[in-house]
Amino acid sequence: MHSKESQQAGHTPSARFAAALAAVTMIAPLAVHFFLPIVPAVQAAFAVSEATAELTFSITLMTMAVATLVYGSLSDRFGRRPVLLSGLVLFLAGSALSAMATSIEMLIAARLVQAMGAGCSVTITRAMARDAYGPDALVKAIAYLTMAYTLGPMFAPSLGGVLLDHLGWRSVFWFALLIGVAITVIAWAVLRETRRGERRRRRGGVLADYRALFADLRFSALVLQSGFCSGTFFAIVAASPFLTERTLGRSATEYGIFFFAFPAGYCAGNLISSRVAGRVSIETMVLLGASINLLAAAAQAVVIGTGGLSVLMIFGPGLVVTFAQGLALPNAQAGAMQVRPALAGTAAGMGVFCQTMLSALFAQIYGWAADGTPIPMIATAMVAASLSFITGAIPFFRRT
Secondary structure (H helix, E strand, O other), X not given: OOOOOOOOOOOOOOHHHHHHHHHHHOHHHHHOHHHHHHHHHHHHHHOOXXXXXXXXXXXXXXXXXXXXXXXXXXHHHHOHHHHHHHHXXXXXXXXXXXXXXXXXXXXXXXXXXXXXXXXXXXXXXXHXXXXXXXXXXXXXXXXXXXXXXXXXXXXXXXXXHHHHHHHXXXXXXXXXXXXXXXXXXXXXXXXXXXXXXXXXXXXXXHHHXXXXXXXXHHHHHHHHXXXXXXXXXXXXXXXXXXXXXXXXXXXXXXXXHHOOHHHHHHHHHHHHHHHHEOOEOHHHHHHHHHHHHHHHHHHHHHHHHOOOOOHHHHHHHHHHHHHHHHHHHHHHHHHHHOOOHHHHHHHHHHHHHHHHHHHHHHHXXXXXXXXXXXXXXXXXXXXXXXXXHHHHHXXXXXXX
């Protein structure tokens, strides 16, 4: 059940093991958030529409979403370590190809490869955390991993904006490759197999695993809540570079600085989740986060809808939305993984799939509706927030 560092009874995983898990979680922000400041530059470089430029962003989320399903299931059957290392190698290849892209089609294809690799990080680190720390400490472990993950979104857009302004958009991918190599070396050297004693084939295959999970309404509601809550944020984040840089006339470097508000809120919410884990129920925390998420989206819609577009009204409500995510997501993900402990990796993969795919969907909905005004952003965010609240309420009111 435990990692090599912790497989002796009563031992907890080492700080080295925890730090390596945290480092691997940063692969996803390198694929997603690091790219955000350069979307307008990519649009200009290849002379494409805003919707097409937005596809280079949303394709990453969609591909990561599908990849998480594969990674979670494969890691349940063949172990965490080989599947994780395979994904990291794909990420490196995709980063290099993206940096060398000579057309928008080549860039989209390269981003797809990069995203296929990045999909391994969050899914398998959560599964490894469940193996190593056990179900009782899972909410706290996921909260701390998520706080580590937020270091990526906290610094990636700022650094991406600086690289764009001084070295051009391709430098963002070369830097992602460099950091990815370092993380891959750390994972190879430190992260040993955490599921060695449990690997075995079960009857029925992958589809039977998913049927078993989705037969439980609690599982379905929790993973969908994660997705809709994240979709609220990504509707805002997809619009934010265009509204900030094009409509409000701010630089990419300034955008990166403003972006700090998003991961700061997420980190604060996760910190609270880690502190109250075991004292406040999973259902209560999920509903609380869903409620705050809806209120923030509604406040943004009212103010911006009446002519109050400003940097503050893009990033202020965004900070509250990410704070709500920090409250709800660790609890929703942990609750989903506890439904069927033998399928923890598959459940983690499905949880990340719903979170990532719905994020991509709402980001692309904004891209399709984008018209240079903030109206598509606030409309898309409100729909996602409303669905997040509905699905977040189901586990709370159906508690046994």
